Amino acid sequence: MSTPAPKPAASGASLPLSPSTAFEPGGAGAAIRQSNLWKDAWYRYIRNRAALVAGAVFVAVLLYCIIWPIVSPYDPNDVEFADARQGPSLAHPLGTDNFGRDLLTRTALGGRISIGIGFAATFVILAIGVAYGSISGLAGGHLDNGMMRFLDALYGLPYLPFAIITLAILGEATFWAMVIALSIATWFTTARIVRGQIITLKQNDYVRAAGTLGARWHRVLLRHLLPNTLGVLVIAVFLELPGVILGEAFLSFIGLGIGPPDASWGSMAQEGYETYRVFPLLIIIPSVAIATLILCANFIADGLRDALDPRTRET
Amino acid sequence: MTGFILRRLLWTIPVILLVILFTFVLMRQIEGNPFRRSERSVPESIQQNLERKYGLDRPWYVQYAKVVKGVFTFDLGPSLVLRNRDVNDIVRTHFPPSLELGALAMTFALVFGIPLGMLSALKANTIFDYSAMFISNVGFAVPSFLVSTLLIYFFALQWGEWTGLPTSGWDSWESKVLPTIALGLGPMAYFARLTRGTMLETLQQDYIRTARAKGLRWRRVVVVHTLRNSLIPVVTAAGPILGFLITGSFIVEQIFAIPGIGAYYVTAVTARDYSVVMGLTVLLALVVIIANLVVDILYGVLDPRTRDARA
Numbered sequence A: 001m002s003t004p005a006p007k008p009a010a011s012g013a014s015l016p017l018s019p020s021t022a023f024e025p026g027g028a029g030a031a032i033r034q035s036n037l038w039k040d041a042w043y044r045y046i047r048n049r050a051a052l053v054a055g056a057v058f059v060a061v062l063l064y065c066i067i068w069p070i071v072s073p074y075d076p077n078d079v080e081f082a083d084a085r086q087g088p089s090l091a092h093p094l095g096t097d098n099f100g101r102d103l104l105t106r107t108a109l110g111g112r113i114s115i116g117i118g119f120a121a122t123f124v125i126l127a128i129g130v131a132y133g134s135i136s137g138l139a140g141g142h143l144d145n146g147m148m149r150f151l152d153a154l155y156g157l158p159y160l161p162f163a164i165i166t167l168a169i170l171g172e173a174t175f176w177a178m179v180i181a182l183s184i185a186t187w188f189t190t191a192r193i194v195r196g197q198i199i200t201l202k203q204n205d206y207v208r209a210a211g212t213l214g215a216r217w218h219r220v221l222l223r224h225l226l227p228n229t230l231g232v233l234v235i236a237v238f239l240e241l242p243g244v245i246l247g248e249a250f251l252s253f254i255g256l257g258i259g260p261p262d263a264s265w266g267s268m269a270q271e272g273y274e275t276y277r278v279f280p281l282l283i284i285i286p287s288v289a290i291a292t293l294i295l296c297a298n299f300i301a302d303g304l305r306d307a308l309d310p311r312t313r314e315t
Numbered sequence B: 001m002t003g004f005i006l007r008r009l010l011w012t013i014p015v016i017l018l019v020i021l022f023t024f025v026l027m028r029q030i031e032g033n034p035f036r037r038s039e040r041s042v043p044e045s046i047q048q049n050l051e052r053k054y055g056l057d058r059p060w061y062v063q064y065a066k067v068v069k070g071v072f073t074f075d076l077g078p079s080l081v082l083r084n085r086d087v088n089d090i091v092r093t094h095f096p097p098s099l100e101l102g103a104l105a106m107t108f109a110l111v112f113g114i115p116l117g118m119l120s121a122l123k124a125n126t127i128f129d130y131s132a133m134f135i136s137n138v139g140f141a142v143p144s145f146l147v148s149t150l151l152i153y154f155f156a157l158q159w160g161e162w163t164g165l166p167t168s169g170w171d172s173w174e175s176k177v178l179p180t181i182a183l184g185l186g187p188m189a190y191f192a193r194l195t196r197g198t199m200l201e202t203l204q205q206d207y208i209r210t211a212r213a214k215g216l217r218w219r220r221v222v223v224v225h226t227l228r229n230s231l232i233p234v235v236t237a238a239g240p241i242l243g244f245l246i247t248g249s250f251i252v253e254q255i256f257a258i259p260g261i262g263a264y265y266v267t268a269v270t271a272r273d274y275s276v277v278m279g280l281t282v283l284l285a286l287v288v289i290i291a292n293l294v295v296d297i298l299y300g301v302l303d304p305r306t307r308d309a310r311a
Helices: A006-023 A037-047 A049-071 A103-139 A141-154 A159-170 A175-183 A188-202 A205-212 A217-253 A265-274 A281-308 B002-029 B044-053 B060-072 B087-122 B127-141 B144-158 B174-203 B206-213 B218-247 B250-255 B261-270 B274-302
Strands: none
Touching: A037 A049, A037 A281, A049 A103, A049 A281, A103 A141, A103 A175, A103 A188, A103 A217, A103 A265, A103 A281, A141 A188, A141 B002, A159 A175, A159 A217, A159 B002, A159 B218, A159 B261, A159 B274, A175 A217, A188 A217, A205 A217, A217 A265, A217 A281, A217 B144, A217 B250, A265 A281, A265 B144, A281 B127, A281 B144, B002 B060, B002 B274, B060 B274, B087 B127, B087 B174, B087 B218, B087 B250, B087 B261, B087 B274, B127 B174, B144 B174, B144 B250, B174 B218, B174 B250, B206 B218, B218 B274, B250 B261, B261 B274
């Protein structure tokens, strides 16, 4: 009773290994690397050195913002006037601000807010853009024409003024208020890109075949069209992100951002701007953080475009 | 071509109506009203009189019609908060600096960005190319408030005696140098990158090889054959960027104390000054619309194929 038991367990354990080992030894199929779009894209991406470095720095900044506030020995809101406006030292690697708060910790927390708002707003932009663009592209005809004309009209909206009005409507500048303000007048380009993609994809034989076989429109959309726009959308994340992060910084800089004691990189820069003649470090640190992130996002977007969509390099 | 321009011009009318409607609807969603700002709030009867005077007690469509009429007759009405000023007045004094700053920054961006991108493409993968692209990438990423602050810190404060540039203001040409660079640096970097990319692509085309093979001078090939075709994406990008430079220069205006529209806009929104916000928003939207219109027309000039396709 106890002796046969190990046998199925052993074969079960070896089972996951068998597909890969079965293909590895010589034979006709050995030279062909099992591959798909994403694997190929990954290989192309890591061969692009600038994009690879940018990606690594980007991840490092994200990890710093997430992890450092937890392990930091300083409380980010701990006011210590005796230590105010110190330059970099061993105790405070980035120095301290006007209230003697540790800048390394404050910057990480500011990054959480800036990057958090940035990603959230980017996803809202993509969600609206995908919904609007795919409906318009899929419907075609008069509806498509009308929706595109409406979009043309929306292009006339100046983005910062509408963000300011939106913030006034929502009252307090909370995280989600910022997200809404930053996405309300910025999703138009994404909608256009998605529509263009859908219209091109619609012509493909497999999509027509699906339609002929009786697939409903939502199945065609979710199963055949949208998965094929995924590459473009991944690129769009990193194309939109810089604009959104800069927008958040601008709004915070003119005093409409998230209020104290919380601070984003933009409001930290605003604090720094007030004392830049005596202590320029305070504006330089958050600005450099923003610049680093945007620089990385640009290189990542370039790398992703070359990796996912090799035919269209520069737009 | 004339028909194309006419149709495009007519199309701006519904666009303007829509922008007015949007601003109108959004403004009414903000809580509070222009007359209740002071600590000593006015008595109910005076409040009602004020609302009647400015037509705020009328139904929304009457108010909307009034705004539309005001926009098309260039009479934007009185400010609701600044009792002795009307919106036309504010536009007349505060819009020109914003417009001028945007135009100067755009000129700066085009004049330096396109040649930089061209040279980078022609000397692709040399030290010049790499350093130009490095500068462009950094210039594109650094936020304008840091650029402004650094420019003031070094060129106006540290080396001020030598450069003679003031830290703020908008009266002499010297005072316009630093704000122009601060606002134009980002777009300049963007144009440089864009021009380089499209130039490199155009240089690969068969007609360039043909032009060279038939013995045209290299300069002619670059200017006539390559540049003209490479500029199409630049022109496409230029419209929205010009609009953004004029409508989005709030920070640079604030830092350099330029009496532009930016500071006014934020105060007007927080003070619920409906007529000022409406007037300024429509004006800013008009700037964006006109910029896009000019781009579409230029597009037709540069690429004749698009004339019929785009109505």
